[in-house]
Amino acid sequence: MIYILAVSDEPELYNNSIDFPQVDMLLSCGDLAPYYLSFLVDRYMPSVRIMVHGNHDGTYFIEGQEPVNLQYSEVFAGMFSIVNGIHVLSCDDYDFLDEDLAIGGFSGIAAYGEQPFYHTDFNLTQFKTKVIMKKRFSSFSGVDIMLSHAPPDFGLIACGEGNHKPSEKLASLNDHLSPKLWLYGHIHRRYTNCDLNFLTRDGAPLNLINACPFQYFSYDQETGDIELLRLPE
Numbered sequence: 030m031i032y033i034l035a036v037s038d039e040p041e042l043y044n045n046s047i048d049f050p051q052v053d054m055l056l057s058c059g060d061l062a063p064y065y066l067s068f069l070v071d072r073y074m075p076s077v078r079i080m081v082h083g084n085h086d087g088t089y090f091i092e093g094q095e096p097v098n099l100q101y102s103e104v105f106a107g108m109f110s111i112v113n114g115i116h117v118l119s120c121d122d123y124d125f126l127d128e129d130l131a132i133g134g135f136s137g138i139a140a141y142g143e144q145p146f147y148h149t150d151f152n153l154t155q156f157k158t159k160v161i162m163k164k165r166f167s168s169f170s171g172v173d174i175m176l177s178h179a180p181p182d183f184g185l186i187a188c189g190e191g192n193h194k195p196s197e198k199l200a201s202l203n204d205h206l207s208p209k210l211w212l213y214g215h216i217h218r219r220y221t222n223c224d225l226n227f228l229t230r231d232g233a234p235l236n237l238i239n240a241c242p243f244q245y246f247s248y249d250q251e252t253g254d255i256e257l258l259r260l261p262e
């Protein structure tokens with residue numbers, strides 16, 4: 030069993046820290062400042078720390094520098110950064126893994142502008158092409174967990190207007206990556222009453238979970254089952 034703390038958008042735990050008994054992986058879906066992620070790393074000491082970027086993550090970049098992808102941030106070394114790509118964790122490196130675990134990430138929201146804060150249809154097509162080639166020429170068959178800042182539209186999330194509208198084009202990555210779990214941010218839970226979490230055990234096509242401001246849950250690597258352990262109030 031893997032114990033995961035997923036976060037995004039609001040530094041809720043900074044002043045309301047919770048004693049989670051075990052955090053194997055810290056996964057950030059974006060729009061959180063380095064000081065907060067640094068606090069979470071120190072507080073919970075997760076072995077794995079991975080982030081995608083949101084549209085307000087300018088603090089991670091020095092003007093004129095390329096965003097780092099599939100490596101640790103040069104500004105904040107504590108988090109492994111995925112602009113868009115796939116990172117595979119080897120079970121030889123982490124005791125809590127029964128087998129290798131593949132994590133896909135796609136940063137930003139669908140709007141005209143620079144990656145990693147924004148992405149275009151062309152960026153999505155480029156990523157899909159990379160995935161198709163990887164599947165054709167290696168044993169890669171998909172990811173276990175997908176991270177995005179923007180919400181994907183699987184016809185499940187019944188809210189979000191303007192640039193918070195769930196994206197069908199982002200959801201189309203599912204055809205190529207088939208994650209058991211998709212974590213997203215950008216939609217703030219406290220601004221809406223609509224359902225933001227969907228589990229396969231309740232009939233959803235995949236486990237789709239909003240990480241804002243945090244979610245603490247267990248993930249069964251064999252079945253992909255999720256148990257939500259502590260919900261934000």
Ligand SMILES: [Fe+2]
Nearest residue numbers: 060083084215
């Ligand atoms: Fe956002």
